[in-house]
Amino acid sequence: MTFDRKHIIALARGTVILLAFLYAGNAVSALLHLPLPGSVLGLVMLAAALHFRVVRPEWVRPAAEVLIRHMSLLYIPPGVGVMVYFGLIRREWLALVAAGVVGTVAVMLVVGLLQQRMERRG
Amino acid sequence: MGDVPAAALAIAATVLVYAAAQRLYARFRHPLLNPLLIAITTLIVLLEVSGVGYERYDRGGRLISYWLGPAVVALGVPLHAQLHEIARRGKAMLVSILAGSVVGIVSGTATALLLGAPRQVVLSVAPRSVTTPIAMGVAQKLGGIPPLTAVLVIGTGVLGAVAGPALMRLARIRSRTAWGLAMGSAAHGIGTARAVEEGDVEGATSGLAIGLMGLATAILAPPIVALLLRLFPRG
Numbered sequence: 001m002t003f004d005r006k007h008i009i010a011l012a013r014g015t016v017i018l019l020a021f022l023y024a025g026n027a028v029s030a031l032l033h034l035p036l037p038g039s040v041l042g043l044v045m046l047a048a049a050l051h052f053r054v055v056r057p058e059w060v061r062p063a064a065e066v067l068i069r070h071m072s073l074l075y076i077p078p079g080v081g082v083m084v085y086f087g088l089i090r091r092e093w094l095a096l097v098a099a100g101v102v103g104t105v106a107v108m109l110v111v112g113l114l115q116q117r118m119e120r121r122g
Numbered sequence: 123m124g125d126v127p128a129a130a131l132a133i134a135a136t137v138l139v140y141a142a143a144q145r146l147y148a149r150f151r152h153p154l155l156n157p158l159l160i161a162i163t164t165l166i167v168l169l170e171v172s173g174v175g176y177e178r179y180d181r182g183g184r185l186i187s188y189w190l191g192p193a194v195v196a197l198g199v200p201l202h203a204q205l206h207e208i209a210r211r212g213k214a215m216l217v218s219i220l221a222g223s224v225v226g227i228v229s230g231t232a233t234a235l236l237l238g239a240p241r242q243v244v245l246s247v248a249p250r251s252v253t254t255p256i257a258m259g260v261a262q263k264l265g266g267i268p269p270l271t272a273v274l275v276i277g278t279g280v281l282g283a284v285a286g287p288a289l290m291r292l293a294r295i296r297s298r299t300a301w302g303l304a305m306g307s308a309a310h311g312i313g314t315a316r317a318v319e320e321g322d323v324e325g326a327t328s329g330l331a332i333g334l335m336g337l338a339t340a341i342l343a344p345p346i347v348a349l350l351l352r353l354f355p356r357g
Binding site for chain 1: 136137139140157158161162165166169170176179180182183184186187189190191192193194195196197198199200201202203205211214215217218219221222223225226229230231233234237238239240243247250251253254255256259267269270272273274276277278279280281282285286289290293295296297299300301303304305307308309311312314315318325329331332333336337340
């Protein structure tokens with residue numbers, strides 16, 4: 001990654017566009033009382049704007065790439081929040097762990113196998 | 123310690139620990155060395171040992187997690203790039219995700235009920251497969267404990283990212299779109315961070331699955347959970 005002036009401007013421009021779509025998504029979600037968070041609506045709206053050439057891919061790509069590449073970093077603070085619930089987790093650990101493992105394995109296998117099967121048939 | 127230095131210290135510590143965890147993972151490539159898992163564990167130990175506590179850490183932490191919003195929006199870029207490929211398989215994807223959402227709500231909730239977890243915990247478990255902001259909203263609506271749901275969401279994501287690739291190898295899931303879709307629907311954004319490593323197709327479908335799974339679960343969780351609570355009346 002280089003830090004010349006052009007690159008910084010490209011990053012800033014992309015960041016502003018992503019934030020604009022995030023806040024637009026938040027506003028739509030609040031106005032229409034949708035069960036979806038603004039970020040997911042923003043995702044769909046950004047893809048649509050790119051598709052209809054309202055936004056050009058090169059305007060957002062530099063900032064989008066940095067955020068996507070380092071997405072794990074952004075989950076660290078909420079993940080550390082687990083420490084607040086150590087007491088409750090210690091009491092209910094079996095139910096929590098079992099529900100988590102059973103649910104995760106079930107979802108992954110159902111979605112993956114079903115999707116693969118339908119792709120082969122269609 | 124004032125607010126600004128405390129926040130700056132928390133941010134610096136998080137970024138440093140993350141960078142170190144990334145290096146460790148790049149070196150050994152072992153799934154248990156998942157950078158997120160290592161970073162979270164390290165920071166918890168640091169906070170416990172130093173006695174700083176979560177609340178003070180989160181003054182800086184929330185400035186980092188704020189960027190989850192724009193990062194989810196940013197997934198619109200790979201989604202757009204893969205739109206053609208995805209549109210071809212759109213109908214199959216909707217069916218798979220709907221099935222996955224129902225299975226996810228039922229299996230998680232039923233397991234917690236059968237193991238005798240208290241009602242509030244059961245209600246916090248139900249929306250566990252979806253991205254944090256949606257899951258917390260659903261938990262709130264159901265009467266669960268939203269922060270506990272957030273913790274479960276992260277745990278589910280780490281589990282999916284760590285164990286998912288091996289599980290899918292065993293199940294012979296070889297289609298790249300099926301791989302991405304399964305990862306994103308079971309392990310939301312954390313799974314997607316792992317899917318991005320596999321390739322563009324996996325990353326884009328995984329990102330799309332976050333949104334579809336979130337929407338399906340937000341709509342389906344309340345009626346399904348109400349039904350399950352009636353079938354297993356307890357707690």
